[in-house]
Amino acid sequence: xxKATPQVTVSxxxxxxxxGEHVVVHGYPALVAAVNRRIKVKIVxxxxxxxxxxxxxWTFVKDALETLVKHIGFSPKYLxxxxxxDIPIGSGxxxxxxxxxxxxxxxxxxxxxxxxxxxxxxxxYELEKKYHGxxxxxxxxxxxxGGVLWYRKETEEFKVFTNVNVSKKLPEVxxxxxxxxxxxxxxxxxHVSSLLRNKPVKTVKTFEKVEKVxxxxxxxxxxxxxxxxxxxxxxxxxxxxxxxxxxxSTRSLIKKIEDSGGAAKISxxxxxxxxxxxxxxxxxxxxxLLDFAKKKNLKLERVTFGGKGVAIEK
Ligand code: MEV
Numbered sequence: 001x002x003k004a005t006p007q008v009t010v011s012x013x014x015x016x017x018x019x020g021e022h023v024v025v026h027g028y029p030a031l032v033a034a035v036n037r038r039i040k041v042k043i044v045x046x047x048x049x050x051x052x053x054x055x056x057x058w059t060f061v062k063d064a065l066e067t068l069v070k071h072i073g074f075s076p077k078y079l080x081x082x083x084x085x086d087i088p089i090g091s092g093x094x095x096x097x098x099x100x101x102x103x104x105x106x107x108x109x110x111x112x113x114x115x116x117x118x119x120x121x122x123x124x125y126e127l128e129k130k131y132h133g134x135x136x137x138x139x140x141x142x143x144x145x146g147g148v149l150w151y152r153k154e155t156e157e158f159k160v161f162t163n164v165n166v167s168k169k170l171p172e173v174x175x176x177x178x179x180x181x182x183x184x185x186x187x188x189x190x191h192v193s194s195l196l197r198n199k200p201v202k203t204v205k206t207f208e209k210v211e212k213v214x215x216x217x218x219x220x221x222x223x224x225x226x227x228x229x230x231x232x233x234x235x236x237x238x239x240x241x242x243x244x245x246x247x248x249s250t251r252s253l254i255k256k257i258e259d260s261g262g263a264a265k266i267s268x269x270x271x272x273x274x275x276x277x278x279x280x281x282x283x284x285x286x287x288x289l290l291d292f293a294k295k296k297n298l299k300l301e302r303v304t305f306g307g308k309g310v311a312i313e314k
Contacts, residue, residue: 007044009313012102013085015094015142016175016280016303017267018221019214019236022192022243023207024136027153031164032144033305037093039085040313041102043110046080056242060096061303064103067127067168074111090099090180092268092277096131097139097271100124101310109312117144120310131227132186134193146309150218164191166306167223174281174289174300176264178250181271185202188245188269206242213239233263233282245270257281283308 003067013034020030052061061081069075081103087095100294104123108115121137128135136153141161151161181188196203213236219225220232237254240246246254246266257264262283270276281300283289 002073002090004020006110007042008106008107009040009042010102010109010310011038011040011313012098012105012143012310013094013146013307014098015139016278016305017138018148018280018305019232020138020210021092021268021270022189022240023210023214024153025134025189025192026196026207027100028207028211029150029152029214029268030136030138030222031148031150031214032142033148034142034307034309035093035306036304037085037086037087038307039083039087039098039102039112041099042082042084042105043103043106044080044082045076045110046057046078048078048080050074050076050078051080053244057081057083057099059104060099061202063130064100064107064127067130068104068107068123071123071126072108072111072113074107088177088180088278090184090277091240092185092266092270094268096141097124097128097135098143100127101140101143103127105312117309120144129296131184134137134189135185142309144234144309147309148221148306150235164218164221166221170221171229171282171284172286173303173305175303176279176281176293176298176300178247178253178266178271178277178279179275181247181269181277182274183269183272185269188272191241191272192245203243206239210236210239223311228264229282230284232270233280234258237263237265239277240266240270245272245276247271247276249274250276254279256296257289257292260288261285262289 024030148164
């Protein structure tokens with residue numbers, strides 16, 4: 001009788017930062033939502049050598065396995081790793097974090113040792129540090145737990161987050177991909193950190209204003225205040241521009257969306273010179289936004305907030 005090859009498939013969601021990107025690295029809160037885009041990682045013990053598909057994910061997988069060897073003493077000789085994803089890479093939607101979370105769970109499951117969401121998140125965070133140097137951990141938390149989270153990194157070891165029960169019917173928002181930024185998230189995070197070092201007073205003021213708007217978004221979502229969603233997005237975007245993480249071409253596109261009566265903000269690391277990754281777009285008159293997008297040949301995609309976190313796939 002042929003013994004079935006043990007295999008595990010795990011999926012994990014990408015994310016959208018509603019407010020608080022960048023400042024979250026420096027201990028301020030962020031509001032973040034899991035979205036309906038996922039990565040799927042399948043691992044199969046094989047009889048050959050380590051095989052990775054698609055091949056461009058090879059370094060990711062090698063790094064992941066090295067980290068896993070270090071932290072849980074897992075060192076497979078043979079493994080097939082297959083990756084399928086509909087989260088755009090390097091565009092601010094947390095593709096690398098989702099990968100780190102999914103492979104961590106898959107490997108933990110495969111080793112047969114016990115695990116829980118905390119263990120998956122901790123392991124994935126170690127992996128995320130390899131790509132980003134100084135991540136806040138927000139992308140890992142949302143991909144692990146899903147839903148909508150209020151998140152704050154108090155210290156390297158102590159991160160506080162809680163699920164946000166969205167009481168209001170969420171406004172219908174869209175994603176618009178401005179393209180892959182020239183800079184990595186690590187690069188834009190370093191840019192903001194250097195602003196903080198060189199102009200601490202001014203930068204801290206901007207950080208505090210971001211915290212205020214993040215709080216206003218929270219109060220809006222839980223129904224405590226009926227703020228104007230368009231204005232919240234606009235204010236958030238202006239502050240991100242002050243931090244220098246929105247490129248000139250993205251700023252000019254956002255200005256056009258605003259002139260048509262809508263609002264847009266970058267979400268995630270952003271981009272300084274060329275494109276700025278994914279943008280969140282909102283218009284209280286949806287048809288106006290769709291007409292505008294059609295006229296300008298822009299591809300808007302509907303996104304839903306708050307999907308499930310990491311999970312084993314049947
Ligand atoms: C990236 O999704 C969000 C940033 O705030 C970086 C981080 O929190 O690690 C830009």
